[in-house]
Amino acid sequence: MKRPLIALALLAGCASAGQSAGVANCHPDPERSEGEGAQGAPCPLRSAQGDTLHRDYLVFVASEGNDRIALVRFGQGKARVEREQRIGINPTELVGPHGLYVSPDGRWYFVTTAHGTPNGALWKFSTATDEPAGRVELGLFPATVQVAPNSHYAWVVNFNLYGEMTPSSVSVVYTDDMLEVRRIPTCVMPHGSRLSPDGKRHYSACMMNDALVEIDADRMELTRHFVLTAAAEHGMTGPVHPVEAGGKGSHSMSPALTCSPTWAEPSADGRTVWVACSKSNDVVEIDVVSWAMKRRVPAGEGIYNLAASRDGRVIVGTNKRGQSVSVIDAASGRELARIATTRRVPSGLVISPDSRFAFVTQEGVGSEPGTVDVIDLRTLGRVASVDLGQQAGGIGFWKSEPPAE
Amino acid sequence: MILLAVLPTLALAVQQPGTMPPSPVKRIEVRPTTRTITAGDSVQLSLRAIGADGKPVPEAVVWVRMRGGSGEGTVRPESFWLVASSVGKFPLGLSAVVPGSRPFIDSTSVEFEAVPGPAARVEVDRSAVTILDGQMLRLTAAAYSKANDRTADRIKWRSRDPKIFAVDEDGVLTGLAAGSGQVTASVPGASAAVEVRVLPGTISKLTLSPEKPAVRQGDVVTFEADARDAGGKPIAGLTPSWTFSPGDGQLAADGRFVAYRPGVYTVTATLGRRSASTTVHVRERGVRRSVTVVGRLPRTAFLTSEVWIHPNGKVAYLGTHGGGDRVYALDISDPGNPVVVDSLLANTRLVNDMQTTADGNYLVFTREGAANRKNGIVIADTRDPLHPKEIAQFVDGVAAGVHSVYIYEHPRHGRYVFLTNDGTGAIDIVNITDPAKPVRAGEWRTDRPDAARYVHDLDIVDGLMYASYWNDGLVILDVGNGKWGGRPQKPVLVSQFKYDLDSLYQEVEDVSGPGFARGTHTAWRQRGGKYVFIADEVYLNRPIKGAKDASSSRMYGTLQVVDVSDIEHPKAAAWYTPENGGAHNVWQVADTLYVGAYDAGFHVFDISGELQGDLRAQSREIASLNTADMGGAVRNAAFTWGVVVNPKDGLAYVNDFNNGLWVVRVDPKKATAPMIP
DSSP: OHHHHHHHHHHHHHHHHHHHTTOTTOBSOHHHHOSTTOOSOBOOOBOTTSOBOOOEEEEEEEETTTTEEEEEEEETTEEEEEEEEEOOSSTTSOOOEEEEEEOTTSSEEEEEEOOOSSOOEEEEEETTTOOEEEEEEOSSSEEEEEEOTTSSEEEEEEOOSSSOSOOOEEEEEETTTTEEEEEEEOOSSEEEEEEOTTSSEEEEEETTTTEEEEEETTTTEEEEEEEOSTTOOEEEESOOOOOOOSOTTOOOOOTTOSOOEEEEEEOTTSSEEEEEETTTTEEEEEETTTTEEEEEEEOOTTEEEEEEOTTSSEEEEEETTTTEEEEEETTTOOEEEEEEOSSSOEEEEEEOTTSOEEEEEEOOSTTSOEEEEEEETTTTEEEEEEEESSSEEEEEEEEEESOOO | OHHHHHHHHHHHHSOOTTOOOOOSEEEEEEEOOOOEEETTOEEEOEEEEEETTSSBOTTOEEEEEESSOTTTEEEOTTTOEEEEOSSEEEEEEEEEEOTTSOOEEEOSSOEEEEEOOSEEEEEESOSEEEEETTOEEEOOEEEEETTSOBOOOOOEEEESOTTTEEEOTTOEEEEOSSEEEEEEEEETTEEEEEEEEEEOSOOOEEEEESOSOEEETTOOEEOEEEEEOTTSOBOTTBOOEEEEESSSEEEOTTSEEEESSSEEEEEEEEETTEEEEEEEEEEOOOOOOOEEEEEEEEOOSSEEEEEEEOTTSSEEEEEEESSOOEEEEEEOSSTTSOEEEEEEEOSOSBOOOEEEOTTSSEEEEEEBSOTTSOOEEEEEEOSSTTSOEEEEEEOTTOTTOEEEEEEEEETTTEEEEEEEETTTOOEEEEEOSSTTSOEEEEEEOOSSOSTTOOOOEEEEETTEEEEEOBTTOEEEEESSOOTTSOBTTBOEEEEEEOOOHHHHTHHHHHHHOSSOOEEEEEEEEOTTSSEEEEEEEEEOSSOOTTOOGGGGOOEEOOEEEEEOSSTTSOEEEEEEOOTTSOOOEEEEETTEEEEEOBTTOEEEEEOOSOOOEETTTTTOEEEEEOOOOTTSSSTTOOOEEEEEEOTTTOOEEEEETTTEEEEEEEOOOOOOOOOOO
């Protein structure tokens, strides 16, 4: 008898809160307002007294070191692994799950597996049951993955970490049939890719070309690139020019590279792209319209992955070498906080659609477990932590819901 | 006003699930229409999206990719060149995307097959034969490409001397008159000739030897026919036709016979109108023995990989897998109680292979899955065997990972470790004469397209390397023997043994589709013998529907016995196919072969004498053990990785991927007590 009453109270609170906060298009049902394709943030959930109510947040995490996918539940100040599955076909071959993304409709999660022989793959699983729903082989070391707002296409960078130092590509997969429909050559070691909020443009970082690449997502064609090398930043139309970086079969850094970008993150309004320069420990902010650099923002050592809060307030980045997370004020570029992570090698992160929490994966070293830290973006502190499979990296937000019993 | 103008644009841009209209494309045309390609060759695919009106849809973005066969080749995404590195099947997925509509997908209608290249040589089972006037004898021949793949060409037989002998389309010779001549076996581009001598049909007596032999199952009996003329003089060199019954065994064209079951067999040689038979009494082989699990070291924290025994016989090293970052040092001085004494941590999550130097002073092991994703090998000082200490790493050019290593010491050239490079499919050669300072010394790779090259395992005996080169089969290299000019830094190819993997594992394609992963996985050169034991690793294309955990997959893989007595011409001799699993790693001591067969458990075979045919059918299996354990990292499912036999105690140290180490004794054969009435 209690649940319906609480739900009614929440809905009533939502309507009034949304109006009072001036949020014109918030959705009262968080299940329908979350995900990249949804328009509008969820209405803040408040009690009759106006306090924010606790909800549980669920994220999927990929552990590259021991082929595990975990569902992590965070709520009431605690995080725990709700369920876990092994990914792979053959027991003796580590497939190395690397990137992870939950489809905007929340029905599926997609995982890239990097360690194929020679190619990696993209897998599709049911969020409800973990049942596999498809697999498609892609290029060498598929890494970052994102599903487009329409849920029909997944975009995957073929990082090519271990192959020859040659230009690699971005794969486009039609997720209904799990078939690759396009592989777009881009640059050497593409990584850290994201679509603009409207799904029209795809951005990826070129680690060994010091460049950002833009793809027209409708036409599936490369349109522009931006050179990120310090003091030589500039935007260009067309593809990245071939750069001889490193020797044959080698992935050593070229001394000419100053940025070594690892992530490209469009802002919530789509007007800006933030690029993490892992080598120079800063973030480059690029204006999409003018295709010009707006500024460089200092970050932690080895800034690696980025996430932009949907409310547009902050950019959060993992500092891979610095064992910390930087929270950056998007408007001022000021680093609001640098928060130490529980373990070494912080890697992926995702921000809840309500912009309240950042979930940060840490790989650890060797047999150390992987870990997910939960950071409260209001208090700028770590509020929970949970260990899971080794080399935790890819992370995707599934949903929030009333607390589990 | 501005807001009103922007919102509809956004609504159009963000298409919601399920709202995409159907594609205007109705089919995708692929050229060339010939669907075969020569292995080692490439073909550029041309695609056109065709609409309902039969005309091209110009705005469609077409795309092709492989749905299988990525172990055998690739499709270049920038150019649609299909590169067929080796023989195999390439089912293709085709798509055409017209912006704003659902993609058109065709994932079933186009499959290319890479076939062997044109024949470069023909091999006939004999180089010369002598038959009688009126005798019929069948010759067999096969054609091979330059890449050593057997071609599908039908052999065309021709008698150059048709008045002396005839030959039909199946290679059956018929002697017509006394004399000599040649028969040719030819295919387009290659041929071979066989000398044929026809003698008058004047045999007065034909006998077989040995006469009425009594043997065991699996013993190979080489029969010879003794033909005499009217004067009782032997007629040398005649080649009889051989038959036997019942048909539960194997009889080669050269008279070598092996029986699979106990019983009485009749073997017959025919020379023209003369024939001779003898019986073979076959008794049970009687090698079956029980096993005793002497010791056990369950492992639960990590999956278990390779085991290796220090030359002192008192210390074993056990690798970890599936996130494992260490090598355990075990005290096995009491085999009944193996104890972990120490471990060596490394930046890895998979230690696949390891080996000590012959003097036991150093250990080399592989690294894959490193935290910084830069893999390679670790060299450890093992002069205190129970407490190995890392002294060096080698990472140059092997960041993708090293799967297998083999240490080779040459009296003149120094000490080397050979690595299998996961990234390039090459064998990398590293000089470790100073183990603390490993230095790259060279590399070797098969001569074929780079796409999908993979080398999995290495063995070296007498300066000859036996490399398990996946789709390139067994590759034999001179790495220090010198007869072929090889040295450690510069290996020289001696020979290659390839076989049709798709044909051998047709069952896997039948249950999981074409393009499954398969290849030559391990090779062991028999010490003190003429054989190489090779085993394949074969994977299903997908998990078994509806099954979970251990039942969701199974391995395949046949062990083949290859006769390398003529090392430049290796020949298949015998085989063992596990019933529900795949032969993985092997170990041989004298006349015993030990096999870790993954799901099929641990097996021991009697390999004494000549080997021919199906080893299991002829009851050469000595023992087996299902190494499942409720206490493992994976419970109640065997997945036997391999085995090392300790020369100090004669025990088999069997490593199970799922649950750790087993110390197994193959019990002595019990003496049969005399029956007292």
